[in-house]
Amino acid sequence: MSGDTGGAKTFAEKLREEFEPSRLIPSVTAGLIVSIIVVIVSVSLATLIFSGDMEQYLPQGIGLMLFSGVLITAIIAIWSSYPGMVAYPQERVAPILAVVAAVVSRNMADTASTEEIFFTVVAAVTLASLASGVFLFALGTFKLGALIRFIPYPVIGGFLAGTGWLLVRGSLGVMMGKHLHMSDIPEFF
DSSP states (O other), X not given: OHHHHHHHHHHHHHHHHHTSHHHHHHHHHXXXXXXXXXXXXXXHHHHHHTOXXXXXXXXXXXXXXHXXXXXXXXXXXXXXXXTTOOOOOOSSSHHHHHHHHHHHHHHHTTTSOHHXXXXXXXXXXXXXXHHHHHHHHHHHHTTOGGGGGGSOHHHHHHXXXXXXXXXXXXXXHHHHTSOOOGGGHHHHO
16 A cells, blocks of 8 residues: 555656746747647648648648647657657658548549548548558567668668658649649749
């Protein structure tokens, strides 16, 4: 019985320490900065994914991205084994998800309503996210993270360069309101 009281007391002491002004003010400041970053990243990624034919569902896409950003941030903040960890939606996968959304939208355009296309895109993004999460969770659970050393640097560099190009192309496409092609590059100059 005394072990339970000591554990609760230790938790209460830790909680009291967290609410001391010397720790609370920096924590709240960091939380505000992270929340601003999560909002900006979520809105920009939703704009990239839900562009083109899916543009009418952009508000719903922004809501989904904000919800997932808040969920990711809260889960990592509460259950991370390392204190001070921050997580937010990553921009590296957004171009790939945007390509998936465009392919689904293009392939279903003749046979489905825009609402059905939207729900299919959301389902595809959700399934891709869940599959990635399960895969990464399994890597962590079975301590297989060291396998990354067997992926050649050119493959990693190619992936990063490819996603970088897709980000640039997607962001310019969103800003210009049309898809960017190599023939459009002289138009910028």
